[in-house]
Amino acid sequence: METLLLSIKDVEEALAMEEVIHAVEEGYIAYHEGKVQQPEIVSIEMPQNNGETDIKSCYNQLNERISVKIASGFYDNGKKNDLPTMIGTILLFDGKSGAPLCVMDGSLITGIRTGAAGAISSKLLARKNSKTVAVFGTGGQARMQIYGLCQVMDIEEVRVYGEHRNGLLKYKEDVEANTKVNVILCETPEMAMQDADIAISTTPSKKYFIERSWVRPGLHIVAVGADMAGKNEWDPKIFQGSKIVNDSIAQCVSRGETRNAIVAGVIRENDIYAEIGELLAGEKPLRVSEDEITIFDTTGMGIQDNVTAMIVYEAAKKRGLGSYFEFI
Incomplete structure (x- = not known):
């Protein structure tokens, strides 16, 4: 099968704050109603590099998708190199088969879904x-x-x-x-x-x-x-x-x-x-x-990443964004 690969530019083109606000509201309600499985966050700290990484995941019963996000904050980035402080990747899987549907940049998604929450x-x-x-x-x-x-x-x-x-x-x-x-x-x-x-x-x-x-x-x-x-x-x-x-x-x-x-x-x-x-x-x-x-x-929360990543995935397919590769 083919898996979709989306860069930060693809993600940016597919996202709009107003749409994300609505999706995050629905995600919060789904979590409250017990329609979301959301394991505990896994955190890794690297103080010698002034960095940290979180892994957030969930299964959303409403869209039948599994999402896993690996998001890092390395606070010397931009000073010691030309990398952004926040770097993230989201993996989206089919909840019926476990097949990998999409690999996308997660840094912009993290930013916009958190802004939506506030x-x-x-x-x-x-x-x-x-x-x-x-x-x-x-x-x-x-x-x-x-x-x-x-x-x-x-x-x-x-x-x-x-x-x-x-x-x-x-x-x-x-x-x-x-x-x-x-x-x-x-x-x-x-x-x-x-x-x-x-x-x-x-x-x-x-x-x-x-x-x-x-x-x-x-x-x-x-x-x-x-x-x-x-x-x-x-x-x-x-x-x-x-x-x-x-x-x-x-x-x-x-x-x-x-x-x-x-x-x-x-x-x-x-x-x-x-x-x-x-x-x-x-x-x-x-x-x-x-x-x-x-x-x-x-x-x-993982559910915020899940619903926002789904907006990106569906929009990217409609607009022909990104590229496909053979994962399996």
Whole structure:
């Protein structure tokens, strides 16, 4: 049989944020309804090379496809070589026969499906009149979060903090060129949090740098960066008394920002309000007051990769993208 091979350019041509948002919503609901088998994430750390690799997989009963993604973050890339920081590959298999259907670049898929997840959470939980967003980090995910958010909300200003001036300047250039928002460069994390309605963190930090005292009533938090044990961006005390929503409770209590709050003794697992699939299914109320602090902790799920990879695969076949090779 023939297997389809898709480069990052093919994947980019086949993807649109609006379509991915819809697919990820369906994937979250399918996971909540027990229609997804999703094993635990396998993580490999290579501190001597400032790198890490995650393997995420799932079987989606709705499309009868198996997906396996190997995604790496090597944070010296771009400094020591000309490679991107984030590199990923997705393998797509037929769930009826196990036959390999497609090998595709997974780095863009990881970025866009995570941006979609943050946007979905803000659509559900942020105040409807939210206009100002604090962003921590200046990488690809810091961009994708805003691109996704602008699909579902009328955002006017992004206040961004990052450690490197050149990264901040490029971030401002890119985001303003691709959206209608005004980007403000901030010298400190506290400055970024001023007047924020939504706050999004996308860094690999291992020590929290966002303080509880900076969080004002009504804020919606999208915690993206802490996707394995040992990473931490937010003061755990922020979780106390907040409405906590996870993409997967099982993952977030073992490797997310929620884990940090549990380990710190600030909350217990039964203080978690819901998984996002429950909210999308209409089984629990969303925001109940303008002053409520809401938190979406996302560690990234195989089902997100699965549904997004299927968009790419089907679009590529229709448009004649990529090339085929004999795998079996």
